[in-house]
Amino acid sequence: MEKVYEVNPLTRVEGEGRIYVRVKENMVEDVKVNIYEPPRFFEAFLLGRSYKDVPDIVARICGICPVAYQMSSTHAIEKAFNLEVDQAIEKVRRLLYCGEWIQSHALHFFLLALPDFFGLQDVFELMKVQPDVVKAGLEVKKAGNSIMALIGGRSIHPVSPCVGGFTDLPPEYKFKRLIEQLKNAERNVLKVSDWIMENVKVPELKHELELVSLWDQGNYPMIYGKVASSSGLRVNQEDYDKYFEEYQVEHSTALHSKTKEGKTYIVGPLSRFKLNVSSLYPHAKQFAEFVNDKNVYMQNIARFLEMLHSLEEAIEILGNYKELSRSKVPVEPKKSSGAWITEAPRGMLYHRYELDDSGRIKSAKIIPPTSQNLANMEDNLKALLESRRHESDEELVRLSGMLIRSYDPCISCSAHALQIKIDR
Amino acid sequence: MAEKLKIAVVKFASCSGCQGVLLDAEEELPLLVDNYLDIQYFIEATSMIGEGPYDLALVEGSISVPEDLKRVKEIRERSKIVATIGACATTGGIQALRNWASLNDFSRIVYLKPEWIASLDKSTPISEHVKVDYELNGCPISKQQLLDFIVSMVIGKRPRIERNSVCVECKRLGNVCVLVANKLPCMGPVTKAGCGALCPSYGRDCYSCFGPFEDINVESLKEKFKEIGLKDYEVLHKFREFTGYSKQFREVKV
Numbered sequence: 270m271e272k273v274y275e276v277n278p279l280t281r282v283e284g285e286g287r288i289y290v291r292v293k294e295n296m297v298e299d300v301k302v303n304i305y306e307p308p309r310f311f312e313a314f315l316l317g318r319s320y321k322d323v324p325d326i327v328a329r330i331c332g333i334c335p336v337a338y339q340m341s342s343t344h345a346i347e348k349a350f351n352l353e354v355d356q357a358i359e360k361v362r363r364l365l366y367c368g369e370w371i372q373s374h375a376l377h378f379f380l381l382a383l384p385d386f387f388g389l390q391d392v393f394e395l396m397k398v399q400p401d402v403v404k405a406g407l408e409v410k411k412a413g414n415s416i417m418a419l420i421g422g423r424s425i426h427p428v429s430p431c432v433g434g435f436t437d438l439p440p441e442y443k444f445k446r447l448i449e450q451l452k453n454a455e456r457n458v459l460k461v462s463d464w465i466m467e468n469v470k471v472p473e474l475k476h477e478l479e480l481v482s483l484w485d486q487g488n489y490p491m492i493y494g495k496v497a498s499s500s501g502l503r504v505n506q507e508d509y510d511k512y513f514e515e516y517q518v519e520h521s522t523a524l525h526s527k528t529k530e531g532k533t534y535i536v537g538p539l540s541r542f543k544l545n546v547s548s549l550y551p552h553a554k555q556f557a558e559f560v561n562d563k564n565v566y567m568q569n570i571a572r573f574l575e576m577l578h579s580l581e582e583a584i585e586i587l588g589n590y591k592e593l594s595r596s597k598v599p600v601e602p603k604k605s606s607g608a609w610i611t612e613a614p615r616g617m618l619y620h621r622y623e624l625d626d627s628g629r630i631k632s633a634k635i636i637p638p639t640s641q642n643l644a645n646m647e648d649n650l651k652a653l654l655e656s657r658r659h660e661s662d663e664e665l666v667r668l669s670g671m672l673i674r675s676y677d678p679c680i681s682c683s684a685h686a687l688q689i690k691i692d693r
Numbered sequence: 694m695a696e697k698l699k700i701a702v703v704k705f706a707s708c709s710g711c712q713g714v715l716l717d718a719e720e721e722l723p724l725l726v727d728n729y730l731d732i733q734y735f736i737e738a739t740s741m742i743g744e745g746p747y748d749l750a751l752v753e754g755s756i757s758v759p760e761d762l763k764r765v766k767e768i769r770e771r772s773k774i775v776a777t778i779g780a781c782a783t784t785g786g787i788q789a790l791r792n793w794a795s796l797n798d799f800s801r802i803v804y805l806k807p808e809w810i811a812s813l814d815k816s817t818p819i820s821e822h823v824k825v826d827y828e829l830n831g832c833p834i835s836k837q838q839l840l841d842f843i844v845s846m847v848i849g850k851r852p853r854i855e856r857n858s859v860c861v862e863c864k865r866l867g868n869v870c871v872l873v874a875n876k877l878p879c880m881g882p883v884t885k886a887g888c889g890a891l892c893p894s895y896g897r898d899c900y901s902c903f904g905p906f907e908d909i910n911v912e913s914l915k916e917k918f919k920e921i922g923l924k925d926y927e928v929l930h931k932f933r934e935f936t937g938y939s940k941q942f943r944e945v946k947v
Contacts, residue, residue, distance in 0.1 A: 280740040283709050307706035307758040307788075308812055313799035314790035318930060325900060329787045329935070332710020332833060376716060380738065391739035393726045407719040414717055422891040424717060425710045425833040426902070429895045437896030517806050524804075596896075681708050 270294065276666050279673060281381040281391070283333055284680020288650065288669050289520075295658055300650045302643055302673065304521040306680045312633045320346050320432055320602060320628040327620070327635065328426045331682045333376065336369040336417065337613030338635075339430040340492055341620040346432050349607030349624055352600060357593050358434040359492070360586060365420045365430070366491045366611070367583040371413025372424060373614035374538075374576035377677040379406025382569050385671050386469050402465065405457045409576065412454035416583055419443060434597030441592040448587050455580050459552060465573065466559050471566035471675070472668055476652040478565060478645075479532050480540035481513075483612050489548040489578055490541060492611045497544050498534070499562075506610045509619055515636060523683035526641040533645040536616025536638045537676065538571035550585075553578040565649050568675040602628025613638050615679055639683035642676050698847050701734035701747040703768055705754030705761050706788055706816060710833040711779035712737055712753050721840055729847045745771030749846055752825075755781040757788060757816040769823035774846065778839065780832035782819045784904050785938035787832075789816040792938055818938070827852060832902035832935040835887050855887050858906055859899050862890035871898055876921040878931050883909040883941075904936035911945055 270293070277287035284306045291299040311330055315323065327342045328335035340362060347354060379402070380392040389395050396403045414424040419439060421427020429435040484503065485494030496512070497503050504512060513534075515524045528534055543562040546554070553574040560570050608621035616638030623632040653672055654665060702712050715722065716738060726732065733743030750772035756765055769775055777783045785792065791799050792815045800807035819825050829838055838855075845852040859881035863870065871893045872879040880901035881893060892899045911932070918928045925947040932945040 278736055278742075280736050280742070281738065283737055285704065285736065305760075307754075307761065308800075308803070309706060309757075309788040310791050310799045310803050313794070313802040314787075316802070317926070319927065322930065322934070326787060326934070329708050329710075329832065332708040332713045335708075335710070372717075380716065384740075390741045391732075393723070393732065393739070396723060407723070410717075411719040414719075422895050423833075423888075425713055428892050428897065431897070435895075436892075517804055519806075 274662060274666060274669075276670050279670060281384070281674060282678050282680060284678070284683075286678075286680050288673060290650065290654060290669070292654065292658075297651050297654045300647045300654070301520045302646050302650070304523040304643070304680055304683055306522060306683070308522040312635060315630045315633040318630050320622075320624055320630065323622070323630065324430050324432065330635070330637070331679055332425050333373050333679060334369060334613045334615065334682070335426050336365055336421070336430070337611060337618050339427070340366060340611045341609050341613075341618045342622070343430060343432050344492065344611065345607045345609035345620040345622050346624070347607070348609055349605040349622060350432075350600060350603055351605070352433065352598065354434055354598055355593070355595070358596065358598070361420060361435065361438065361593070362430070363491055364583055364586045365417060365427070367579040367586070368413045368416030368420070368424070370491075370579040370614050371576055371583065372410050372417065373413070374572050374579070375406055375410035375413060378569065378573050378576065379403060379410070381677070382674055383469070385674065402461045405461045408454045409458050409580065412451050412580065415447060415450055419447060431597060433600045434595075436597065438593060438596045441590065444587055444590045448584060451580060451584050451587070455552070455584065458577070458580070462556065462577070466556055466570075469569065471564065471569055472671065474564055474566055474649065474653055474656070474672070476565065476649055478539075478563065479528065479534040480543045480562065481534045481536050481617065482540040482544050483610060483617060484544050485548075487548060489545050489550075489575075489582070490612050496610065496617070499540070499543055507608055509608070509610060513641070515640070521643065523640050523643060523680070525644045526636065527644055533648045534641065535565070535645045536641050537568060538575050539565070539568045540616065541612060542571040542574065549574065550578045550581040552581050566672065566675050568677070572677065602626065615639055615677055615682070616641065637679065637682035639676070639679045642678065643683065646673055646676060646678070697729055697731040699731045699733050699743070699746070699748045701743070701745065701750045701768070701772065702732070702738070703734065703750055703752050704736065705752070705765070705782065705819075706757040707754030707779070707781040707786065709737060709753070711782075711831075712751070714778075714833050714836050714839055715751075718836055718840060725843065730843070747772045749774045749776065751776055751778050752782050752819055753778050755786045755788060755816045755818060756822055757813055759811055759813060762813075762822065765819060765822050774826045775819070775823065776827040776829060776842065777819045777825055778829045779834050780830065780902055780904060780935045783828045783830055783939075784936045785816045785818050787935050789938035790933060792816060793933070816938070830885055830887055830903040835889075838887055855885055856906065857886040858882060859884045859886055859888070859890050859893070859903070862886045862888075863893050866890055866894060868893045871896065872917070872921075878918045878921065878923055878927070880914075880931060883911060883914055900931075900934055902935045904939045905941035909941060911941065915945070915947065
């Protein structure tokens with residue numbers, strides 16, 4: 270007997286896609302995460318544009334993680350131009366990136382994922398039963414947005430980040446004024462954190478994972494680091510394309526990725542946690558024992574810990590902040606190429622640009638985290654459906670949705686892909 | 694209390710940033726949902742799928758694939774009021790940059806097998822396909838404008854329309870003109886106000902993410918850009934960016 274399941278559309282994710290599963294004689298025959306998000310062809314229309322336009326344009330790939338696109342692109346271009354940026358400017362970039370991690374992780378954890386654990390449709394229902402938890406989550410989200418708005422003018426598509434640093438930055442007292450807001454948010458979310466650890470019980474799924482993230486000796490990775498994996502890989506960023514490759518599948522406007530040995534792999538909070546746990550700040554580290562890095566559903570908990578980490582680190586950076594002597598370094602274009610990877614909230618984001626001597630783009634390559642995760646999502650789904658084949662269809666659809674959501678997939682990014690459909 | 698306004702938040706080709714603006718109203722959104730809004734459809738935020746009819750559809754994104762031609766008509770039929778939110782829905786968005794190139798070439802650059810990718814020749818604003826009642830500008834839209842608009846719809850009042858340019862906002866803030874003083878190619882003189890003159894306030898030139906206002910002098914600004922040393926392609930790219938396919942900008946030539 271053949272049966273088809275479909276989760277369509279997949280909700281509480283960013284963008285549009287579905288899951289399709291076909292089961293025959295109780296065997297899972299086909300699993301597809303379909304991305305029908307319209308393709309937007311960024312790598313094509315960047316051609317011929319000035320390097321100056323790049324951080325503004327690529328930000329528009331994603332309204333949730335624009336800073337990730339700005340940071341990967343500016344660093345890739347600075348690498349191409351052989352440009353050294355002041356450490357003090359890099360610190361402000363890290364602060365801005367902390368702001369993005371805080372708001373993006375809080376959005377996903379509290380608004381998109383948490384309703385699942387209480388059998389609810391959305392955060393508006395959750396607010397009625399757990400008002401203190403939702404309130405704390407919204408306060409954290411707002412704190413992250415405030416950091417971004419201060420440094421970038423606005424939290425969605427910040428205007429100040431540019432090749433070389435920032436077009437301008439606000440005066441020091443405005444940075445200092447943020448500290449109290451962040452500390453309040455931190456205090457209130459820590460009050461509900463024990464409750465969250467005890468009450469958010471993620472489903473179990475045993476499935477071998479190849480976890481890949483940057484590894485930035487001693488620092489929790491964001492903008493720098495080598496590419497590392499749970500099976501022991503440690504290579505320089507510029508060698509990324511020697512170990513990983515992209516390929517196209519017919520059912521998706523997002524490209525997929527595998528290791529050169531043909532293995533699927535996973536990027537994002539769980540991978541970063543696995544490879545960098547010792548660099549987490551204390552508020553996050555106290556909950557490290559709750560994360561089992563062999564269960565993909567644990568991405569939710571790792572994400573929550575990273576949110577606590579970024580909040581604590583942002584407060585530290587703000588505390589030490591002194592007005593910069595300059596907000597950007599002078600830029601001299603040259604004919605060259607450069608690649609860079611930073612850690613977007615959802616995982617490694619690879620950018621590569623080739624530029625001519627006037628600084629115009631000759632070629633561009635962008636590999637977002639969700640594209641790298643798509644093949645792994647399909648593998649996980651297959652494992653889930655095989656290990657739970659005796660559960661009801663309704664339960665399978667619920668668990669499948671939660672599985673995909675645990676990745677916090679960004680479909681707009683990946684189609685620069687999701688519906689769920691199960692065939693039994 | 695009056696009945697709540699049934700709303701749908703719908704996405705076409707876009708980055709989700711403009712619907713994100715609604716989710717970024719961390720303080721206001723819970724109040725609105727408690728008292729005035731009944732969210733019937735909003736894929737990113739809720740698993741509730743209400744088929745309509747809706748009192749208000751907030752539409753993000755441009756029309757760029759064949760299926761969406763049909764979907765946008767369905768949304769129109771199910772909604773009393775359709776408002777576009779942001780540069781993609783209002784002007785075609787950044788992805789409209791392909792409207793000046795061959796789709797085939799573009800698809801070939803990104804995809805190894807372009808034949809698997811179904812796409813329309815052009816990325817177009819919602820108003821080219823269905824009647825649009827209101828348009829909110831910006832890439833992304835401004836949170837304050839969105840909240841003012843929603844409140845206007847709730848209480849049944851005509852929303853405030855922005856008629857000034859970014860220059861007016863700069864003057865109000867007392868900003869030094871980046872075009873005159875720093876010779877930066879600022880699009881402020883032809884761009885609709887609403888952002889609070891963000892870019893000039895951060896020492897840079899406006900890139901017209903709110904798009905053109907009605908009565909603009911493109912020729913004079915082009916001349917000014919040439920005078921401060923921009924090459925022809927740079928002048929063209931100033932107009933062809935986030936709102937390049939708006940009616941006033943799409944015909945600009947150099």
